[in-house]
Amino acid sequence: xxxxxxxxxITDVSIxxxxxxxxxxxxxxxxxxxxxxxxxxxxxxxKSTLLRGVAGLLPARGDVRLGNLTLSGATRGAWARxxxxxxxxxxxxxxxxxxxxxxxxxxxxxxxxxxPLSQPALRxxxxxxxxxxxxxxxxxxxxxxLSGGQRQLIALAQAIVRRPAALLLDEPxxxxxxxxxxxxxxxxxxxxxxxxxxxxxxxxLALAARWGNHMVVLNQGKLAAxxxxxxxxxxxxLAEVYGVDARVELCSAGRLQIMVDGVIDRAASPSGGMRRPxxxx
Amino acid sequence: MNASGGDNPGDEGARILALYxxxxxxxxxLVGGLGALAVLGLLLDMMTxxxxxxxxxxxxxxxxxxxxxxxxVIVWQVRLPVALMAVxxxxxxxxxxxxxxxxxxxxxxxxxxLGVSAAASFGAALAIILGLGLSFAxxxxxxxxxxxxxxxxxxxxxxxLARRAGGGQEALVLCGIAxxxxxxxxxxxxxxLGTADALQQFVFWSMGSLAxxxxxxxxxxxxxxxxTLPFSLAASWRMTAxxxxxERAASFGINVGRLRFLSLLRASLxxxxxxxxxxxxxxxxxxxxxxxxxxxGEDHRFFLPASALTGAVVMSFASIVSKMATPGVVLPVGxxxxxxxxxxxxxxxxxxxxx
Numbered sequence: 001x002x003x004x005x006x007x008x009x010i011t012d013v014s015i016x017x018x019x020x021x022x023x024x025x026x027x028x029x030x031x032x033x034x035x036x037x038x039x040x041x042x043x044x045x046x047k048s049t050l051l052r053g054v055a056g057l058l059p060a061r062g063d064v065r066l067g068n069l070t071l072s073g074a075t076r077g078a079w080a081r082x083x084x085x086x087x088x089x090x091x092x093x094x095x096x097x098x099x100x101x102x103x104x105x106x107x108x109x110x111x112x113x114x115x116p117l118s119q120p121a122l123r124x125x126x127x128x129x130x131x132x133x134x135x136x137x138x139x140x141x142x143x144x145x146l147s148g149g150q151r152q153l154i155a156l157a158q159a160i161v162r163r164p165a166a167l168l169l170d171e172p173x174x175x176x177x178x179x180x181x182x183x184x185x186x187x188x189x190x191x192x193x194x195x196x197x198x199x200x201x202x203x204x205l206a207l208a209a210r211w212g213n214h215m216v217v218l219n220q221g222k223l224a225a226x227x228x229x230x231x232x233x234x235x236x237x238l239a240e241v242y243g244v245d246a247r248v249e250l251c252s253a254g255r256l257q258i259m260v261d262g263v264i265d266r267a268a269s270p271s272g273g274m275r276r277p278x279x280x281x
Numbered sequence: 282m283n284a285s286g287g288d289n290p291g292d293e294g295a296r297i298l299a300l301y302x303x304x305x306x307x308x309x310x311l312v313g314g315l316g317a318l319a320v321l322g323l324l325l326d327m328m329t330x331x332x333x334x335x336x337x338x339x340x341x342x343x344x345x346x347x348x349x350x351x352x353x354v355i356v357w358q359v360r361l362p363v364a365l366m367a368v369x370x371x372x373x374x375x376x377x378x379x380x381x382x383x384x385x386x387x388x389x390x391x392x393x394x395l396g397v398s399a400a401a402s403f404g405a406a407l408a409i410i411l412g413l414g415l416s417f418a419x420x421x422x423x424x425x426x427x428x429x430x431x432x433x434x435x436x437x438x439x440x441x442l443a444r445r446a447g448g449g450q451e452a453l454v455l456c457g458i459a460x461x462x463x464x465x466x467x468x469x470x471x472x473x474l475g476t477a478d479a480l481q482q483f484v485f486w487s488m489g490s491l492a493x494x495x496x497x498x499x500x501x502x503x504x505x506x507x508x509t510l511p512f513s514l515a516a517s518w519r520m521t522a523x524x525x526x527x528e529r530a531a532s533f534g535i536n537v538g539r540l541r542f543l544s545l546l547r548a549s550l551x552x553x554x555x556x557x558x559x560x561x562x563x564x565x566x567x568x569x570x571x572x573x574x575x576x577x578g579e580d581h582r583f584f585l586p587a588s589a590l591t592g593a594v595v596m597s598f599a600s601i602v603s604k605m606a607t608p609g610v611v612l613p614v615g616x617x618x619x620x621x622x623x624x625x626x627x628x629x630x631x632x633x634x635x636x
Contacts, residue, residue, distance in 0.1 A: 018447075057531050080534030087528050091386075094524040095579040099301060101525060107518035109534030127290040127298050136290065139297045140304070158525075162533070 006067050007032050008166050008197045013062035015046075015053030022049040023221045025062070031166075031199065031214070036192035038212030038229070039201045042242050045218040047201045048088075051168045054199075055085035066166055066197075077109045084164030088171050090151045092144060098154045099139040102126035105158035112163065129161040130154075133187060149180030156187060166197040173207065185211045209233055209256040217241060230256060239264055308583045311576060315590035319368060322597030326364040327356065329604045334360075366494035367600040367614070368593040369502040370555045370562065375569025375592020376506070377548035377555075379585055380513060382570050383520050384541045384548075385450045386527075391566035392552030395439055395457030397432045398563075399464035401556040402487055404431025406468055409483045410475035424486065425498075425557040432553035435460055440542060450527075450541075489560035489615025491600055498558045505554045509547040510589070516540065517581035524579055562615040564622045565592050565599075575629065595622065 008031040015023040023046045031037050039047050053060035056071055056079045064071035066082050074082075096104070103126045110116050117125070130136045135153045138146060146154065152172060159167060169188060173181040185200075189211055192198040202208040208215060209229040217224040217232060219241045225232045233256060238246040245262040290298065327339050332355055341348040342356035377392040385394075392398070404427035407413040414423040439456055446452035472480060513520075519540050522530045527537045552566070569592035570584075577587045595618070602621060603612040 052528070055532055057528055076531065076536050077534040080532060085528075085532035087526060087532070090529075091524075091526045093388075095574055096521065096524065097301075097578070099297075100521065100578075100580050104518055104522040104525065105529075105533050108522040108530065109519075121288065123298055123301065124290055125288045127294040128288055131290050131294045136294050136297065139294075140301060155529075158529070159532070 008199075009063065009065045010054060011063040013050075013053065013060055013064060015049050015058055015060045017058070021221070022046045023053060026050065026218075026221070026223055028216060028223065029226055031197050033197060034192055034195045035214055036189055036198045036200070036212050037214040037216060038208035039199055039216050039218065040203070040205055040208050041218035041224065044220075045241075046221040047218055048170050049221075050218065051085070051170050051199065051201055055083055055168050056080075057085065080109060081112055081162070082165045084159040084162055084167045086155055086159040086167070086169045086172060088174060090143065090155050094143055096143050097139065098135070098141050098143055098146065098150075099123070099126055099130065101143055101154055102129060102157045102161050106161050111161070126157070126161055129157045133157050134183070149176050149183075152176055152180065152184060156184060160187075160191060164196065166199070167191060169198070169200045171201050171203065173202065173204070181207065205233065205258050206256065209258075233258065308577050308580070312583055312587050312590065315576075315587055315594065319590050319593040319597065322594050322601070323364050323368055326367055326597045326600050327360040329601045330355075330360060331609065362494045362496050362499050363491045363600065364597065365499045366491050366502065366559065367596045369499060369506060370491070370559050371565050371569070371592035371594070371596025371599075372589040373502060373506055373551040373555045373592075374562065374566040375573075375595070376510070376513065376585060376589040377551040378566030378592075379570035379573065379588035380520070380544045380548040381566075383523060383579075383581070384544045385454060386524075387450070387454065388571070389567070390454075391564075392548060392555075393561070393563065393566065394461075395453065396435050396460030396464055397549055397552045398556055398561045399461045399468065400435030401428040401432035401553065402561060403464045403468045403471070404428045405486055405560075406471045406475075406483050407431075409486060410471050410479040429553050429557035431464075432556055433549055435464065436545065436549035436553070440545065453541075453545075485613070486560050488613035489562035489618075490611075490613045491559055491603075492611060493559060502554055502558060505550055506589075509551055510586075512543070513547060513585050514582070516544065517585055520544070520581040520585075521579065560613075560615060562596075562618055564618045564626075565595055568622050568626045569595055571626065572629065 010026065010028045013023060013026050014021060039050065041047050049058065052058045054064050054071070056076065060071060069078065069082055071079060103122050106117070106122045106126055127136065127139060130139050133153050133156060135150060135157070138150055138154070143151065143154065156172065159169070172184050172188070176184065185207065188198050188200055200212065212229060214227070215229040215232045216226045217237065224241045225237055233248050235246055235248060238244055238248070238258065243264045243266055244260045245264055246258055246260045249257050249259065251257045324336065328334055328336060334352060334355065338348060338352050339356055340346070342353050374392055378390070381390040381392060381394065382388055405424050408424045408427040414427045439453065439460055442456040443452040446456060472483070475483070519530070519535050522533050522535060523537065523540065531537050555562070570588045573584055573587035573591045577583045599614050599617045599621065603614045603617040606612055606617070
């Protein structure tokens with residue numbers, strides 16, 4: 001790991017589409033080396049937009065920097081050598097083998113400085129990455145023949161085979177069963193433990209609390225809270241951001257659990273809100 | 282140490298890589314086989330025609346051997362240019378189709394989807410019907426020059442329009458459809474103004490025919506392929522990555538806008554040149570890539586050359602059929618590719634659905 005990849009800083013960043021700003025002048029605490037940050041918030045909070053902007057896939061104003069490399073000053077290729085991004089799903093219909101999809105990720109542009117890798121070296125590295133994720137046996141399967149969970153692991157292999165210093169994952173567990181969720185999150189945490197700065201967008205707060213050591217909560221394009229999950233996730237925050245009446249408790253295994261008791265009717269009372277149970281009690 | 286690990290797979294991985302290596306060799310063999318089939322098509326195409334020539338006679342004429350003067354003339358001035366043009370035009374249209382299907386992420390895209398043929402037809406109509414063209418273009422090639430200028434110009438216009446509409450493949454397709462309708466309307470206007478005689482000439486042009494081919498046209502078409510193919514092959518991994526989604530491709534460090542622009546430029550150069558020399562020949566640009574994809578997959582290192590060769594084979598055999606279907610008459614080859622290609626194409630797709 002190069003020394004210049006020490007921290008990921010997002011300062012005063014605005015991201016959006018023409019005529020529709022989504023993220024407005026957002027600043028986050030620096031994301032340190034070997035950290036796993038979960039990015040949560042209600043629908044349309046701007047989570048995926050923030051991730052795409054930081055990955056350089058949407059125009060972003062403000063200061064995004066990884067070590068001494070800035071997003072505005074880097075070429076597409078230079079930024080992609082440091083920052084990996086995994087979109088939500090692999091498109092269907094491409095007649096490629098799983099191995100080819102991963103080799104294509106490596107061969108598309110040089111994954112690191114220095115002389116380009118030979119074709120056999122590209123193949124060996126792609127294969128080693130698939131094995132690392134436990135899907136080496138799928139290497140010669142057509143992409144379209146794989147299950148949703150398997151495809152997600154191939155997509156993850158595409159992102160990590162380039163060995164980014166920072167890895168941005170957009171809802172990697174959506175549409176996955178429990179076992180595959182566990183598998184994907186474990187890989188992400190192992191990557192973080194090995195020194196990669198991992199940022200994961202998640203919908204499931206319990207999953208986010210369990211796997212991340214840092215949590216960022218977005219609401220309507222603005223920062224609602226950030227910090228360790230057990231400090232961030234409070235009934236007051238859940239009421240304010242999600243509009244739900246909820247309890248936050250520790251289960252017998254010592255993990256945070258969130259239990260929603262009802263939704264808060266914001267229309268009835270804009271100041272505090274009237275609590276309405278989900279079921280008549 | 283990084284969690285993505287070392288560069289070397291385990292024993293099982295090495296075994297899988299060896300299997301993959303064998304698969305790559307098989308694909309290379311398939312591409313070679315398609316090349317051989319294209320050569321066979323070329324030879325059969327040269328043997329077909331009103332003056333029945335044997336393979337030996339053609340070989341003698343080609344090698345300046347012991348052949349009659351008449352055979353020499355037929356082979357060198359009639360059969361060879363037509364047969365070579367069939368191969369070149371088939372390869373050019375099919376390669377253009379393969380590139381367009383990838384960059385537009387649309388299996389129905391062909392070189393003519395975005396208005397290239399409509400623009401070329403309009404340009405040709407201006408020359409044939411109204412006699413409008415570049416004053417310095419020699420009379421014999423004025424129609425081709427006009428067709429090329431309008432076809433290529435329409436693509437540049439398309440790029441400018443699509444960029445203003447926000448880039449992306451949807452913008453390209455929608456602006457392309459708008460151009461198709463615009464040029465068709467302009468074409469109808471020119472036809473309305475034309476005389477019956479000029480209209481007949483134009484209709485013949487628009488059906489697409491290899492009979493117009495001469496050696497100069499073959500050299501020009503071959504040169505365009507020779508110039509564009511290396512760039513296509515150099516972009517093959519990026520094109521493969523683009524098949525997995527433009528956002529994902531961008532995250533691999535690809536400048537997707539630039540890749541699309543240059544690929545569209547190559548495709549339109551190939552298609553415009555082909556249309557300019559032989560008129561509108563539909564279908565090869567659609568069916569060639571489909572057959573190649575079914576045979577070889579979408580690793581573009583193999584898919585692009587296989588598409589070009591498949592197009593060459595299809596076109597050669599269409600040329601043979603156009604000469605044999607009605608004795609004494611050479612049908613416009615564009616009619617043959619559509620009439621015979623369509624059912625074959627449908628059969629291939631239906632069979633694939635069943636398996």
